[in-house]
Amino acid sequence: MSILVIKHVPHEGLGLLESIFEEEGVSYRYLNAYETPFPSFDLSKASALVVLGGPMGVYEADKYPFLTRVIEILKESMRQKIPTLGICLGSQLLASAGGARVFKGPRKEIGWFPIQAKSVARKDPLLRHCLSEAMVFHWHGDTFDLPRGSVHLASSERYPHQAFRIGDSAWGFQFHLEMTEAMIKDWVEIAEEKSKNPSPDWNACEILTQTPCFLPEMETLARKVFGEFASLAKRAVTR
Numbered sequence: 001m002s003i004l005v006i007k008h009v010p011h012e013g014l015g016l017l018e019s020i021f022e023e024e025g026v027s028y029r030y031l032n033a034y035e036t037p038f039p040s041f042d043l044s045k046a047s048a049l050v051v052l053g054g055p056m057g058v059y060e061a062d063k064y065p066f067l068t069r070v071i072e073i074l075k076e077s078m079r080q081k082i083p084t085l086g087i088c089l090g091s092q093l094l095a096s097a098g099g100a101r102v103f104k105g106p107r108k109e110i111g112w113f114p115i116q117a118k119s120v121a122r123k124d125p126l127l128r129h130c131l132s133e134a135m136v137f138h139w140h141g142d143t144f145d146l147p148r149g150s151v152h153l154a155s156s157e158r159y160p161h162q163a164f165r166i167g168d169s170a171w172g173f174q175f176h177l178e179m180t181e182a183m184i185k186d187w188v189e190i191a192e193e194k195s196k197n198p199s200p201d202w203n204a205c206e207i208l209t210q211t212p213c214f215l216p217e218m219e220t221l222a223r224k225v226f227g228e229f230a231s232l233a234k235r236a237v238t239r
Contacts, residue, residue: 003046005029005031005050005052006031007030008064008070008089009054011190015183016180016219024231024234025234026047026230043076043077047082048083048085048233049074049077049083051074058071058092058095074086078169081169086171087173089140091163092144092174094166095161095164098148099148100146105140105142105159108140108199109140109141109156109158110201111210112135112137112138113156113157114136115154115156115175117131117132118152118154118155121154121163125228125232129224130154130221136218137179137184137214138175139176144161146161149166150166151166156175181215
């Protein structure tokens, strides 16, 4: 059994999670949701599920029909109580799978911004390692209501719903703990190439300058958080 990892665009991969999974002795397999036809898979053989980010919105299923399939997979993973982690778009898809509304936020949150952990996060299997405040990387412009019955784990000044848990097996992180310096540079370059005009919501130079300052501490947190998730995946194999 291995971790099933759903990608929505080629350049948004596991990042730091790849090395953490390898160090923990956990295998993984990418499923490229953007491929046509939708790749075959067997969720019953997955020890865990990770759903990564992407530039599309959950409400754009007419343009990106594979999003509907991913939501179905998330619903099934929660039904089977498979350890599940949704990152950025993945968290929004998880919220939708949990019955919540996903919509455009007030403004984009791109770059380094702090999150504040809720007091309940101290007892969460993953975010118990997060201090009351942590500087993390963001790249999103959508948000969501919390699914009914979910546990609210973290917030930020711009986006109150930064992390949540559904039941005891599914987590949604709006932020990107998985980033490496190379990934950040790559995302900035891709965004600059696509943008004809400078965006008021983010500054490439500022992001690249801040990254060496904030990345090492975030990586330390990421190794603890994702190490816990890898442990959940390993325990799922032995059930």
